[in-house]
Amino acid sequence: MDNVIRRRTPGARLARAVLYAVLIVMGLVYLLPLLIMLLTSIKPLDEIGAGTLLAxxxxxxxxxxxxxxxxxxxxMRCEGVGGYFWNSFAIVIPAVAISTVVGALNGYALTKWRFRGSELVFALMLFGCFIPFQVVLLPMAQTLGWLGLSSSRAGLVLVHVVFGIAFTTLFFRNFYVAVPSELVSAAKLDGAGFFRIFWRILLPVSAPIIVVSVIWQFTQIWNDFLFGVAFSAHDTQPVTVALNNLVNTSTGVKEYNVNMAAAMIAALPTLVVYVLAGKYFVRGLTAGSVKG
Amino acid sequence: MSALEIREVRKDFGSTRVLKDVSLAIDSGEFLILVGPSGCGKSTLMNAIAGLEPVTDGQILIGGDDITWRTPAERDIAMVFQSYALYPSMTVRQNIAFGLEMRKVPKPEREQAVERVADLLQITHLLERKPAQLSGGQRQRVAMGRALAREPQIYLFDEPLSNLDAKLRVEMRTEIKKLHQRLGTTIVYVTHDQIEAMTLADSIAVMRDGHILQLGSPDEVYNDPVDMFVAGFMGSPSMNFITATLEGQVGDYRLRIETPGEEALVLPWPGNRVTAALAGRLNQPVVLGLRPEHLSEQDARLEGQQEGTLLEARVTVVEPTGADILLRLPLGEGEITARVGPKCPAAAGERLALRVDMSRAVLFDPDSEGRLA
Incomplete structure (x- = not known):
């Protein structure tokens, strides 16, 4: 916010007008691809060939x-991306839920029940945030095979949970480190145990960081392509993989309008999540920095 | 049987020994204050009593039961924290009842207990509020209410007043004392504020570097300190330490104090305060401990009737506090503080005669800082 009081000179007004003009132009530039996708997706195929992109x-x-x-x-199949869309939900919802719950418990244990080496454990978990996905494809495929989860939705959920825990632990650990430990001491004296303290004392104040964790994980897992293409079978593919297959199908003419519509469908849930909870996301990310 | 007994408790953090064979015992209904500078181990000792920190060695007994290795919940104690540690998501009512709920006390009894302590602490009108909607003083009361609701054997207070402003602190101090007199509870109270210690305690344990230096009544700790640290820590303004030479002969000692630019002052040491330790210090330096109130102005009406030796010096600073006046004047190698009555006509730069009450003075060994007499 501009809280500076200054005289409204013509020069200042001009500067302001230029500022807004630049912002609007930049905003339009960033919106343009989305607009083109939307326009293309509702045009018949012959119009796409004849007209310009922006018509x-x-x-x-x-x-x-x-x-x-x-x-x-x-x-090989011609059933659209609808089924895969629900596939994605079937993978994303349990993976987000499990990784958030485990991250919250990890963060709680690492800050409020410190043990010998807990800082090392945290440092190693943090390391997980920086591991490139490609590196673990083969060992992960092997592991899923041993567990009997190859090409299943449960297998993909497991992979995303394992990768997500590094991030969710980081989020919750940094949030809980700012919660006074005297609260936990008081609850211990009052007779509450590990889970009771978590459930009754910590969790009720965790809403901002839960929102951050859910948005982050939802976006990451929904948009994942690599694990989806590597560890799924035909009927367990997420929508990102289906979208790729649809666009790359080489028979007949390229139906750009259908491709764009499918891409919109695949992108819609993350957009909806961000629009609905975006302001809490920013609030949650900065929650630790301001004293409640 | 003691309400609380601590036997040779040791606590190490890594290679640092924070508590060094601490032992003490208090009776039921006693108000014990642990006092000392930051890092003296008083909070660690309190956490050890609470069970929040396991001890390295030693035993802790409550009501005769060895509870050294029991969990905090199993110890039947309640604690009031410096930050109050009220559960932010719960109302005041839920905060107070939480400990009873965890102990599976039936709801009607819980409600009764909440009403009882709310009434006692006059917070009935706050019961439905969240901690964030309370002022500092109100949070403090709720924190005490949470401890009182459970009626434990021992209450622990960890610097409970240090987050309050000066006026409220004095009010709450009185309130805590009233509560203790009324309920007869056993309290262990940690503070670094020696005035809180003096005003509240039945007994004071002065701690330093993981040791209890002295455990005694406020009167003992104030008037009969074991060493220069205790003497200097208790009392405000703190005790004056003046280097002097012990002269005279066994049984009839005098203290000679040399002040640059002044005639040497010779103070007779009271015969009834002579100890055997003094004989070995003859003609050697000692440290004379004089509290500011042991120096008083001459009262013209009582001329010739007052006891004590006269000290004359040039006043350097006059600090009126309202109730009395603090004077700074040179004596020995440094300056000392005197507390005189509010009507004393002292002015900076002028010479003033003060009476020295040697009957309450103390002597220390300048090397070991231990008490000589």
Whole structure:
């Protein structure tokens, strides 16, 4: 916010106008790809070939969306991306829930029940945030095989939980380190145990960091392609993999409108999550820095 | 049987020994204050009693039971924290009842206990509020209410007043004393404020570097300190330490104090305060401990009737506090503080005669800082 009091001179007004003009132009530039995707997805195929990218559709149609959802060919099958969309949810929801709960418990234990070497444990977990995914593809495939989870949704959930825990632990640990430890001491004296203190004392004040963890994990896991393509079978593929298959299917003409519609469908949930909870995301990220 | 007994407790953090064979015992209903500078181990000792820090060695007994290795919950103690540590998501009512709820006390009894302590601490109108909606003094009361609701054998107070402003601190201090008189509870109270220690305690343990230097009543600790540290720590303004030479002969000692630019002052040491330790210090330097109130102004009306030796010096600073006046004047190698009455006509730069009450003076060994007489 601009809290500086100053005289409104013509020069200041001009500067302000230029500032807003630049901001609006930059905003439009960033919105342009989304706009083109949206416009293309509701145009019939012949209009795409004839007109320019930015031309408004003459005969807007939802047919590409319907095709993308239920009829488009992804590789050998032609069932659209709809089924894979639900696949993604079936993977993302348990993976987000489990990694958030485990991260919260880790953060709680690492800050409020310190033990010999707890700092080392945290440092090693932090290391997990920096491991490139490609490095673990083979060992992970082997592990999933041993566990009998190859090509299953449960296997993908496990992979995402394992990778997500590094981040969620970091979030919760940094949040809980700012919660006074005397609260835990008081609760111990009052007779509460490990889980009771977590449930009754820590969790009720954790809403901001839970939102951060959920948004972060949801976005990461929903957008994942590499693990999805490596560890899934045909019927357990997430929507990102299906989208890739749909776009790369080489039979017939390229249906750009269908491709765009499918891409929009695949991107929609993360957009919705961010729009709904975005302000809590920012609030949660800065929660530790301001004294409550 | 003592309400609380600590036997040779040791506590190491890594290679640092924070508590060095601490032993003490208090009776039921006693108000014990642990006092000392930061880092003296008083808070560690309190956490050891609470069970929040395991001890390295030694025993802790409550009501005769060895509880050294029991969990905090199993010790039947309650604690009031410096930051109050109120559960932020719960109302005042839930905060107070939480300990009873964890101990599976039935709801009607819980409600009764909440009403009882709320009434006692006059916080009934705050019961439905969250801690964030309370002022510092109100949070302090709620923190005490949470401890009182459980009626434990021992209450622990960890610097409970240090986050309050000066006025409220004095009020709450009185309130805590009243509560103790009324309920007859056993309290262990940690503070670094020697005035809190003097005003509240039945007994004071002065700690330094993990040791208890002296354990005694406020009167003993104030008037009969074991060493220069205790003497200097208790009392405000603190005790004057003046280097002097012990002269005379066994049984009839005098203290000679040389002040640059002044005639040497010779003070007779009271015959009834002579100890055997003095004989070995003859003609050697000793440290004379004089509290500011042991130096008083001459009262013209009592001329010739007052006891004590006269000391004359040039006043350097006059500090009126309202109730009395603090004077700074040179004596020996440094300056000393005298506490005189509010009507004393002292002015900076002028010479003033003061009476020295030697009957309450103390002598220390300048090397070991231990007490000589």
């Amino acid at each position: 408004l559709p003459e005969n807007p149609t939802l047919a590409p969306w319907i095709t993308a959802w239920g009829e488009a060919c992804t590789g």
